[in-house]
Amino acid sequence: MVDQNIDLKVAFPGREIVLAFGRLLGLAFTYICVINSQIPFLLISLSLVILALPVYLYFQSKITRQYSYL
Numbered sequence: 001m002v003d004q005n006i007d008l009k010v011a012f013p014g015r016e017i018v019l020a021f022g023r024l025l026g027l028a029f030t031y032i033c034v035i036n037s038q039i040p041f042l043l044i045s046l047s048l049v050i051l052a053l054p055v056y057l058y059f060q061s062k063i064t065r066q067y068s069y070l
Contacts, residue, residue, distance in 0.1 A: 033042035
């Protein structure tokens with residue numbers, strides 16, 4: 001995001017707001033799951049979210065458009 005925006009005075013506050021909102025959602029989800037004793041569901045869902053980033057980046061990269069692996 002920072003590389004795509006020339007005006008960094010606009011890019012950084014927007015980026016920080018989005019990151020803070022994501023942290024808030026993660027903390028709220030964790031709090032709700034801990035209060036309701038849903039620890040296995042919490043761990044599975046958070047691990048799926050963490051694993052989703054590399055998968056998303058793989059499919060959005062230019063590598064998938066240049067080479068075919070299978």
